[in-house]
Amino acid sequence: MRGGVSASRVFMPPGPWRTLFEFLRERFPHVPEHILEARLARGDIVDGAGMAQRADKPYQAQGWLWYYREVPDEAAVPFELKVLYRDDALIAVDKPHFLASTPGGQYLRETALTRLREQLSMPEISPMHRLDRETAGVLLFCADPDKRGAYQSLFQSRQVQKEYEAWAPWRADLALPLCRRSHLLAVPGRFVMQEAPGEPNSETHIEVQARQGEWAHYRLRPTTGRKHQLRVHMNALGITICNDRYYPIDQAMDLDDDLSRPLQLLARAIAFPDPFSGQIRRFESELELQGPTTVSASR
Structure with missing residues (x-):
């Protein structure tokens, strides 16, 4: 958990993707490629053992990836909890x-x-x-x-x-x-x-x-x-x-x-x-x- 936020996960099914980045680009089409690349470079996407993943890593099916969702420009709520x-x-x-x-x-x-x-x-x-x-x-x-x-x-x-x-x-x-x-x-x-x-x-x-x-x-x-x-x-x-x-x-x-x-x-x-x-x-x-x-x- 980072900053109170739990990690999300995505399953890697069998498919034609050669690299991990090819899979992520198709799985998250709404996320710009440069953001995916930056998140991989920062180590924000990991496997089940917590190991940071590389964009050029060969795709391996039947596993899970863990990542932390981001919301750009999230508006602050200026009231106390x-x-x-x-x-x-x-x-x-x-x-x-x-x-x-x-x-x-x-x-x-x-x-x-x-x-x-x-x-x-x-x-x-x-x-x-x-x-x-x-x-x-x-x-x-x-x-x-x-x-x-x-x-x-x-x-x-x-x-x-x-x-x-x-x-x-x-x-x-x-x-x-x-x-x-x-x-x-x-x-x-x-x-x-x-x-x-x-x-x-x-x-x-x-x-x-x-x-x-x-x-x-x-x-x-x-x-x-x-x-x-x-x-x-x-x-x-x-x-x-x-x-x-x-x-x-x-x-x-x-x-x-x-x-x-x-x-x-x-x-x-x-x-x-x-x-x-x-x-x-x-x-x-x-x-x-x-x-x-x-x-x-x-x-």
Whole structure:
């Protein structure tokens, strides 16, 4: 592991390549040749024994190569990742808005997992669940690989209780509290979800905590964990969460982050029965939503 980032690997199948470089050039066509050459020259691509590989090395099939993924010009997230709790098995953090939970796509070092591994010098840390990059709040990690399975099973068996807060428009004609159930599907070719006909696979309990003019402070309690579930359910009710750039899905989306207008969605608390002690564990965020003062003009 380097700088909190785990190595990735690629298998070398039988093929016509004469040299290792020929294989890499075809396997990673999106990477410019000079970057591949530089990474080989630096020793950033190794075999299973950790030996640095050369570009002109004869290709040998049925082996693995290990490498460290790079994201050029990765934008920094200027917000703190605070550790709320830590013991030998669990770590709870307050993830800020705009910080991805785990590496993926265009985010590698600016993620909660990478930061935490580097900050605590603990490469074995692994995520228990995830939050959207735009969502802030409590995020759990496991510090003991041998105990991760037991904690992970709590999520799979729905023994984990999650509480969220959100600012969204007030609707006088909406009878609250309510429970929204629907069938969620991914929109083909896009990073969004939609409600569709079918057996419900998502459920969210929604209630109002306070009202401020045309806006309301909502409490959301999901019993399932579908991608973008809270955002889709709120949008379907006509109360799209403040500063949501993805919903409604037919709106023109600005792909550039506006750090002054974070999504007004916070993972306030998480609770579950500890599989080893039997005690109820509860972790609560110390962050606060800014509320309607950061609502975009289009909302």
